[in-house]
Amino acid sequence: MVAIAAGIAAAAGVMGWLHVFQYETTDDAFVDARTVAVSSQITGAIIDLPVTDNQIVNADAVLVRIDPRDYETALAQARAQVAQAEASIANLVAQIDAQNARIEQAQEQVRQTQAAFGFAQEENARAQELFKSGVGTQQRAQQAASNLGQAEAAFAAARANAKAAEMQLAVLQTQLMEAAGRRDQARAVQSQAETNLSRTAISAPVVSRVTKLSAAKGNYTQPGQALLMLVPSEVWVTANFKETQLSLMRPGQPVDIRIDAYPGRVFAGHVDSIQAGSGAAFSLLPPENATGNYVKVVQRVPVKIIFNDAPDVFVGPGMSVVPSVKVR
Numbered sequence: 413m414v415a416i417a418a419g420i421a422a423a424a425g426v427m428g429w430l431h432v433f434q435y436e437t438t439d440d441a442f443v444d445a446r447t448v449a450v451s452s453q454i455t456g457a458i459i460d461l462p463v464t465d466n467q468i469v470n471a472d473a474v475l476v477r478i479d480p481r482d483y484e485t486a487l488a489q490a491r492a493q494v495a496q497a498e499a500s501i502a503n504l505v506a507q508i509d510a511q512n513a514r515i516e517q518a519q520e521q522v523r524q525t526q527a528a529f530g531f532a533q534e535e536n537a538r539a540q541e542l543f544k545s546g547v548g549t550q551q552r553a554q555q556a557a558s559n560l561g562q563a564e565a566a567f568a569a570a571r572a573n574a575k576a577a578e579m580q581l582a583v584l585q586t587q588l589m590e591a592a593g594r595r596d597q598a599r600a601v602q603s604q605a606e607t608n609l610s611r612t613a614i615s616a617p618v619v620s621r622v623t624k625l626s627a628a629k630g631n632y633t634q635p636g637q638a639l640l641m642l643v644p645s646e647v648w649v650t651a652n653f654k655e656t657q658l659s660l661m662r663p664g665q666p667v668d669i670r671i672d673a674y675p676g677r678v679f680a681g682h683v684d685s686i687q688a689g690s691g692a693a694f695s696l697l698p699p700e701n702a703t704g705n706y707v708k709v710v711q712r713v714p715v716k717i718i719f720n721d722a723p724d725v726f727v728g729p730g731m732s733v734v735p736s737v738k739v740r
Contacts, residue, residue, distance in 0.1 A: 653713055
């Protein structure tokens with residue numbers, strides 16, 4: 413019997429030694445997740461809270477509703493301003509089309525008066541030549557000179573009218589540019605109003621579980637005010653191994669995961685990555701080893717371990733875990 417007991421003890425010792433030789437284990441490990449802090453982006457009274465503590469919600473599920481009436485009014489006003497700006501643009505476009513027609517008409521008058529002025533110049537030249545030669549009468553010469561003056565004045569007036577019409581077109585085009593700017597500004601205000609209205613319904617970004625619910629129906633929210641926390645369904649293990657345990661540890665190595673909440677259960681996983689630095693190096697107050705007396709302390713390095721399959725039991729951030737990484 414003594415021999416059998418000794419043999420069993422020896423076998424157990426060998427198996428234990430093999431386990432220690434093949435695996436790296438730590439009890440400084442916890443379930444981790446990227447929790448989401450849900451806060452309000454606008455001010456308003458909470459009128460509906462369709463979720464409760466620890467409830468599982470789907471992606472895009474409404475978590476909180478804020479009174480939308482003020483934001484609906486603001487959106488209606490913004491839309492009215494956009495419509496007014498667009499109407500102003502349409503009116504100016506019509507005026508520009510009409511002004512182009514007036515410019516064409518004025519240019520036609522210029523061509524007509526120019527032709528009449530040229531004819532009057534020729535008639536006056538003939539009349540003056542005939543008068544000088546004694547063939548024509550003084551009255552005819554004076555009449556031709558008068559007609560020439562009238563034709564010249566009409567031609568000058570037509571050119572001035574055409575120039576004024578072109579200048580008025582430039583004024584209308586400037587007004588159109590200003591109206592387009594007002595329309596773009598009104599559209600920006602409308603877009604902001606639409607965004608604010610959409611923020612009156614706060615939705616879940618991913619499938620998750622509601623935690624730390626502080627919102628209550630009737631409460632008045634402010635931008636940035638935390639209303640609740642969401643814990644996504646995707647979780648992993650952050651194991652803080654000693655730096656002396658990392659020499660053979662590599663991504664992809666299999667891991668046996670034991671969760672304290674479920675004794676006797678072993679969950680399969682694998683090493684995903686090893687942090688590029690110790691946990692102390694990224695702490696709020698990292699150690700300053702160059703000052704004071706130095707005492708060497710074995711550092712801990714976070715290792716991310718992923719479950720091969722999503723656990724069939726509830727697992728949340730902060731739960732204690734004992735992972736065993738097979739390194740040989």
